[in-house]
Amino acid sequence: MKKTTPLNQALYRILRPLARLLLRNGIPYGEFSELVKRAYVEAALKDFDDGRRKPSDSRAAVMTGLTRKEVKRQREFLAGQTLESGAALHANRASRVVSGWVHDAAFQAKGGEPAMLSFDGKLSFSDLVKRYSGDMPPRAVLDELLRVGVVSVDAESGQLVLQQRAYVPTGDSEEMLQIFGDDVSDLIATIDHNLVRDESGQPPLFQRTLTYNNIPPEVMERWRTHAAAQSQALLERLDQWLGPHDRDIARQGPDGEPVDSVRTGVSIFYFEERTDKAEPQP
Structure with missing residues (x-):
């Protein structure tokens, strides 16, 4: 049996709540597996070139463990996808x-x-x-x-x-699920950047978490309210600084001509879970 690595353990912690969300939304394992194959192929083809040429289907097959036929099938599917739903x-x-x-x-x-x-x-x-x-x-x-x-x-x-300075959809709507994909993707990309930054020579990206694991339940209602208010206030202050620099708002940049741009931001999310043997409420 293969030894469990720290990355395996971290991956399982990511997949456990993800599996709950997928099951609640009617996504069976086979459909998830297909998406995993697609993500592996896209990462191999786009993120691991040598600076001179894109990886071939053969090299992507070696990297991912998929067959060349499967790599080709997924690559062709990706080529036909629209960029934004x-x-x-x-x-x-x-x-x-x-x-x-x-x-x-x-x-x-x-x-x-x-x-x-x-x-x-x-x-x-x-x-x-x-x-x-x-x-x-x-x-x-x-x-x-x-x-x-x-x-x-x-x-x-x-x-x-x-009434509010941000649009946040509610429930398991398509828009909320889109935000879920963006937020988790951004967090993992930041962690990956910080793990390999010594090799790339790039500065680290800010990544901090405040965590305590022995908080009395009677404190939680006040904490939820306080954390939400302080987090919203911080995001609004950051928005006041960054928002006016956005070309769409500043009305800057030549119309119809491609210009260099950067997607950037700061995410704040709140979490809580029971640390005793009782099952957490959904």
């Missing part, structure tokens, strides 16, 4: 609308806070959506932002009020 596009556009409302001076009140907006007219919510969400119907965007509580309607004026 409809759910991802919807979530990204809704987020951009909220970000534009927060940072674009045209949609701010005198004090620099997001202004109350009419649905139609000059510098209205419809204008905001047109500027930051392309061809998405303003009514569809508004209905979604109202649904998740990001926007409300002022009872006296009937104008739209931004």
Whole structure:
């Protein structure tokens, strides 16, 4: 029997909650296995070139342990995939609308806070959506932002009020699952970068976790509230610094011409689990 390595142990801890999510959403092992093959092939072909040429199917087969036929099948599938799903596009556009409302001076009140907006007219919510969400119907965007509580309607004026500075879908919706994929992928990429940074010569990326394992249950309600409030405040301060540098908001960069860009950010997530023998509540 193969000896369990620290990486095996870490991988199992990742897969355990992932298996729970997959089973809850009706994804059987065979479908997950197919996705794992695809991810192995894509990583072998894209992340392990020698700087001169891309790895061949034969080399990818050796690296992944798959047959050349299977590598070819997965490569052809990947070549036909679209870069962004409809759910991802919807979530990204809704987020951009909220970000534009927060940072674009045209949609701010005198004090620099997001202004109350009419649905139609000059510098209205419809204008905001047109500027930051392309061809998405303003009514569809508004209905979604109202649904998740990001926007409300002022009872006296009937104008739209931004209640939260971030769009976060709810439940196991397609958009929420897209965020799940982005967040976990970003975390693993950061850890991988920090594990190999000595070889690459690049500086480490910030990665910290605050953890205690003997907290009384009666403290938890206050802790959840405090952690959420402090985390939201920190993210809003970081957003105030970084948001105005985004080309979509600053309206910078030549239209229609490719320019170098970097995707960057900071993720904060809260966690808790029982440390006794009782099963945690779902």
